Amino acid sequence: MHVLVIGAAGMVGRKLLDKIASEPGALGQDIDRLTLIDVIEPVAPASLAEISATRAADLSDSGVAESLIATRPDLIFHLAAIVSGEAEADFEKGYKVNLDGTRQLFEAIRLEGKKAPYRPRLVFASSIAVFGQPFPEKIGDEFFTTPLTSYGTQKAISELLLSDYSRRGFFDGIGIRLPTICIRPGKPNKAASGFFSNILREPLVGQEAILPVDENVRHWFASPRSAVGFFIHAASLDLARVGDRRNLSMPGLSALVGEEIAALRRVAGEKAVRLIRHEPDATIKKIVAGWATDFDTKRATALGFKAEAAFDDIIKAHIEDELGGSL
Amino acid sequence: MHVLVIGAAGMVGRKLLDKIASEPGALGQDIDRLTLIDVIEPVAPASLAEISATRAADLSDSGVAESLIATRPDLIFHLAAIVSGEAEADFEKGYKVNLDGTRQLFEAIRLEGKKAPYRPRLVFASSIAVFGQPFPEKIGDEFFTTPLTSYGTQKAISELLLSDYSRRGFFDGIGIRLPTICIRPGKPNKAASGFFSNILREPLVGQEAILPVDENVRHWFASPRSAVGFFIHAASLDLARVGDRRNLSMPGLSALVGEEIAALRRVAGEKAVRLIRHEPDATIKKIVAGWATDFDTKRATALGFKAEAAFDDIIKAHIEDELGGSL
Numbered sequence: 001m002h003v004l005v006i007g008a009a010g011m012v013g014r015k016l017l018d019k020i021a022s023e024p025g026a027l028g029q030d031i032d033r034l035t036l037i038d039v040i041e042p043v044a045p046a047s048l049a050e051i052s053a054t055r056a057a058d059l060s061d062s063g064v065a066e067s068l069i070a071t072r073p074d075l076i077f078h079l080a081a082i083v084s085g086e087a088e089a090d091f092e093k094g095y096k097v098n099l100d101g102t103r104q105l106f107e108a109i110r111l112e113g114k115k116a117p118y119r120p121r122l123v124f125a126s127s128i129a130v131f132g133q134p135f136p137e138k139i140g141d142e143f144f145t146t147p148l149t150s151y152g153t154q155k156a157i158s159e160l161l162l163s164d165y166s167r168r169g170f171f172d173g174i175g176i177r178l179p180t181i182c183i184r185p186g187k188p189n190k191a192a193s194g195f196f197s198n199i200l201r202e203p204l205v206g207q208e209a210i211l212p213v214d215e216n217v218r219h220w221f222a223s224p225r226s227a228v229g230f231f232i233h234a235a236s237l238d239l240a241r242v243g244d245r246r247n248l249s250m251p252g253l254s255a256l257v258g259e260e261i262a263a264l265r266r267v268a269g270e271k272a273v274r275l276i277r278h279e280p281d282a283t284i285k286k287i288v289a290g291w292a293t294d295f296d297t298k299r300a301t302a303l304g305f306k307a308e309a310a311f312d313d314i315i316k317a318h319i320e321d322e323l324g325g326s327l
Numbered sequence: 328m329h330v331l332v333i334g335a336a337g338m339v340g341r342k343l344l345d346k347i348a349s350e351p352g353a354l355g356q357d358i359d360r361l362t363l364i365d366v367i368e369p370v371a372p373a374s375l376a377e378i379s380a381t382r383a384a385d386l387s388d389s390g391v392a393e394s395l396i397a398t399r400p401d402l403i404f405h406l407a408a409i410v411s412g413e414a415e416a417d418f419e420k421g422y423k424v425n426l427d428g429t430r431q432l433f434e435a436i437r438l439e440g441k442k443a444p445y446r447p448r449l450v451f452a453s454s455i456a457v458f459g460q461p462f463p464e465k466i467g468d469e470f471f472t473t474p475l476t477s478y479g480t481q482k483a484i485s486e487l488l489l490s491d492y493s494r495r496g497f498f499d500g501i502g503i504r505l506p507t508i509c510i511r512p513g514k515p516n517k518a519a520s521g522f523f524s525n526i527l528r529e530p531l532v533g534q535e536a537i538l539p540v541d542e543n544v545r546h547w548f549a550s551p552r553s554a555v556g557f558f559i560h561a562a563s564l565d566l567a568r569v570g571d572r573r574n575l576s577m578p579g580l581s582a583l584v585g586e587e588i589a590a591l592r593r594v595a596g597e598k599a600v601r602l603i604r605h606e607p608d609a610t611i612k613k614i615v616a617g618w619a620t621d622f623d624t625k626r627a628t629a630l631g632f633k634a635e636a637a638f639d640d641i642i643k644a645h646i647e648d649e650l651g652g653s654l
Contacts, residue, residue, distance in 0.1 A: 091437075091495065110418075132571065142463075144471045146490065146572050153491040157484050163473065164480040168418065244459065245473050 002033040004068060006059055006105070007079030009038035011184065012125065015228045016077065021045030027075065028236030035073060037064075038080065060101030069108035072118055075235055076171075078105060079125045085191065087151035098154035106161055110170040122162070122173040123234045126247060128220060128292050130156040130177065138296040141249065148290060159247040166239075166246050174234045174242060179222040179252030179295075179307070182260075183318040192287040196221070199257070200264055200315060203275035204327060212281035215258035218293040222252040223317045226307040233305055241303060251307040253314065254294035263311035267319075268327055329360040331395060333386055333432070334406030336365035338511065339452065342555045343404065348372030354402065355563030362400060364391075365407065387428030392435035399445055402562055403498075405432060406452045412518065414478035425481035433488055437497040449489070449500040450561045453574060455547060455619050457483040457504065465623040468576065475617060486574040493566075493573050501561045501569060506549040506579030506622075506634070509587075510645040519614040523548070526584070527591055527642060530602040531654060539608035542585035545620040549579040550644045553634040560632055568630060578634040580641065581621035590638035594646075595654055 003020070007013050017036070020026055034052040036042040037059070044052035057064045059080050080101065081087075087094030102124075112118050129152035130145040145156040159175045166173040184197040188209070195212055196219060202209035222230075230250050242248070265273045297305075308314045319325060330347070334340050344363070347353055361379040363369040364386070371379035384391045386407050407428065408414075414421030429451075439445050456479035457472040472483040486502045493500040511524040515536070522539055523546060529536035549557075557577050569575070592600045624632075635641045646652060 136469075142471050144469050145487070147487070148494065148571060150491055150495070153487050157487050160472070160474070160480050160484050160487075164477055167475065168477070244475060 001027070001029040001031050001075060002035070002071065002073045003027065003031050003075045003077070004035045004037070004071075004073035005042070005077045005079065006037050006068070007077075007081070007125070008036035008042035008054075009040050010079055011186070011224065012181070012227050012231070013038065013042065013077075013079050015224050016079075016231055017042075017045050017048075019228050019232060021047045026232050035068065035071060037068065058097070058101070059105060060097045065101070065104040065108035066111075069105070069112045072112065072120075074120055076105075076120050076122045077125075077231060077235075078102065078122060081125070081151075081155075083191070084129060084149055084151040087154060088149055091150060094150045094154060098151065099157055102158040103161060106165050106170070110165065113170055119169060120171050121235060122171045123231055124158065124162055124173060124175045125231075126155045126159055126175040126177045127152065128177050128179060128249065128295075130159065131292050133290050135292055138294045139249065139292055140296045141299045163244065163246045167244055172239050173246055174237070174239060175247035176230050176234055177247065177249045178227055178230070179220045179250060181224055181227055182221040182314060183223070183322075185224065185318070185322045192284050195284070196257070196260070199276050200260060201318065203264060203272040204268055204315070204319070204323065206275070208275045208277055210279045211257065211276050212279055212284040213257060213288055214280075214285075215256060215261065217257045217288055218254060219257075219288070220252045220254055220292055220295060221311075221314065222250065222307040223314045225317045225321060226252075230305055237303060245299075248300045248303070248305070249295050249297050251297045251301050251305050252295065253308050253311065255311050260311050263315055267312055267315045328354070328356040328358050328402060329362070329398065329400045330354065330358050330402045330404070331362045331364070331398075331400035332369070332404045332406065333364050333395070334404075334408065334452070335363035335369035335381075336367050337406060338513070338551065339508070339554050339558070340365065340369065340404075340406050342551050343406075343558055344369075344372050344375075346555050346559060348374045353559050362395065362398060364395065385424070385428070386432060387424045392428070392431040393438075396432070396435040396439045399439065399447075401447055403432075403447050403449045404452075404558060404562075405429065405449060408452070408478075410518070411456060411476055411478040414481065415476055418477060421477045421481060425478065426484055429485040430488060433492050433497070437492065440497055446496060447498050448562060449498045450558055451485060451489055451500060451502045452558075453482045453486055453502040453504045454479065455504050455506060455576065455622075457486065458619050460617050462619055465621045466576065466619055467623045468626045490571065490573045494571055499566050500573055501564070501566060502574035503557050503561055504574065504576045505554055505557070506547045506577060508551055508554055509548040509641060510550065510649075512551065512645070512649045519611050522611070523584070523587070526603050527587060528645065530591060530599040531595055531642070531646070531650065533602070535602045535604055537606045538584065538603050539606055539611040540584060540615055541607075541612075542583060542588065544584045544615055545581060546584075546615070547579045547581055547619055547622060548638075548641065549577065549634040550641045552644045552648060553579075557632055564630060572626075575627045575630070575632070576622050576624050578624045578628050578632050579622065580635050580638065582638050587638050590642055594639055594642045
């Protein structure tokens with residue numbers, strides 16, 4: 001099987017590659033070719049380097065999608081996007097990368113299929129940003145998509161295209177709406193959602209972190225490990241079971257910031273908790289107040305997608321995957 | 328006020344123009360300029376001919392949207408589309424006309440607004456085809472859009488773009504999801520939905536009509552008069568009341584084919600009903616079984632949109648508007 005990963009240099013892309021490298025059978029079939037692309041050149045896992053080709057290119061640039069699809073990959077992970085803040089700040093770039101790039105990929109597949117039969121599996125990274133306030137207490141599988149950002153709009157449109165192209169038989173697609181990934185590895189960043197990870201990741205290694213919102217803020221989480229699990233599961237899932245409704249909110253954990261902190265206390269003790277400094281930030285509070293807090297993901301759960309059931313597990317996954325297994 | 332009607336030669340477009348001509352104050356402001364465009368040259372109402380410009384052009388052709396918007400219309404009705412059957416038969420044409428044409432219009436408005444402040448009202452004709460089976464008993468205002476046709480996909484995507492462009496302040500848009508229009512004036516056509524109108528329109532003038540489905544088929548209707556009323560109401564509605572959720576399922580009448588026939592009997596007698604010939608058609612039955620049957624349109628109703636409450640009223644509207652007021 002030839003696997004193409006678009007957005008392979010991003011955090012989820014790299015973790016997905018590590019998983020594929022460490023569990024060769026994870027995707028259900030042997031991999032004999034791996035193509036990795038991102039706007040910066042991705043790094044192939046060492047054990048797969050011999051069968052890998054890496055490339056720095058922007059999917060939304062003319063001809064890029066066509067050249068990727070000319071190699072007829074059997075399985076495509078489409079993880080490439082510019083993030084919410086950038087898509088809001090630069091309207092034209094957001095539509096070019098997040099909408100036109102995706103559509104060009106889909107069109108390249110359709111047109112390749114006109115030359116000779118071709119119907120790859122396509123797994124698309126969508127987002128809970130397709131939803132907009134006001135929300136019900138739990139967002140169910142049939143709640144409508146009314147995004148309040150251009151990023152969410154671009155993801156919702158891509159989902160509709162994915163469904164239609166799948167229904168027409170051009171590819172066999174599935175859209176995966178990711179919860180907020182926590183604990184994000186790496187350095188603290190300036191994303192408004194960054195603090196959800198920062199207040200755990202930094203204290204776990206003895207560093208201070210800033211909490212800009214109240215402890216009673218509720219949000220929707222899954223670990224990087226679960227996110228990778230969603231993509232792996234989607235890659236070999238029998239999509240006949242999914243039917244025509246190809247875009248699924250992934251399972252996650254609805255938790256208060258206070259519950260994050262209580263879990264940190266249980267796992268790493270009071271000294272870790274004392275490293276969290278409360279510095280209320282009105283701007284971040286306002287942004288976060290518009291985000292979804294809880295979901296009822298019956299369909300994804302019934303289809304076998306799994307996430308953590310407690311924040312202790314999210315923290316333990318981080319310790320195992322990022323900190324060598326112990327504090 | 329300068330009014331632009333795109334799709335002005337279609338059935339709803341012509342009726343909308345007749346209404347504007349007969350009730351000059353209907354749109355809330357005086358009209359001093361009217362621009363009409365369609366793929367065949369539209370006809371301006373006689374009383375507005377002096378202030379009208381008509382043009383045969385395809386909105387999705389290069390430069391057409393820009394040239395229309397360069398005249399900076401204050402109010403835009405966007406009714407242009409190729410129909411469901413054609414969009415399903417010709418994938419590329421459907422996306423070109425129904426999606427790219429709409430996006431080019433929206434982009435032309437955004438770019439015109441960069442030259443000098445410009446924020447027109449835009450009323451978009453959407454469709455209940457944005458919904459796909461399985462449905463709840465009544466489709467509510469928060470039910471998700473999972474179209475099962477490329478036409479429905481193109482309308483659902485246009486709705487998302489309309490919301491985002493409105494939220495960003497590029498125009499002030501509203502999307503109007505029309506029920507099936509009944510009684511459609513004119514000749515019987517081959518649309519799968521044609522019989523809903525045919526079995527009333529033809530018997531009312533002493534002609535035979537064919538009913539290809541059972542009398543217990545339920546569907547969702549509004550008269551052409553109500554459809555025009557939706558657009559007129561949307562043109563001057565305070566959109567602050569609509570908020571960010573700019574696309575609304577319009578009110579309508581949920582009725583059985585048997586109820587259509589009972590109304591025909593009450594209005595035109597048994598001799599009219601006897602002109603309906605039952606000729607079951609498995610293909611049409613199957614298509615119709617996938618269509619929405621009932622809605623709960625709380626939001627549109629609260630915003631003042633109105634439709635008929637009984638099929639007798641739909642038939643009487645047809646007699647008044649198309650048959651000179653009597654049988």
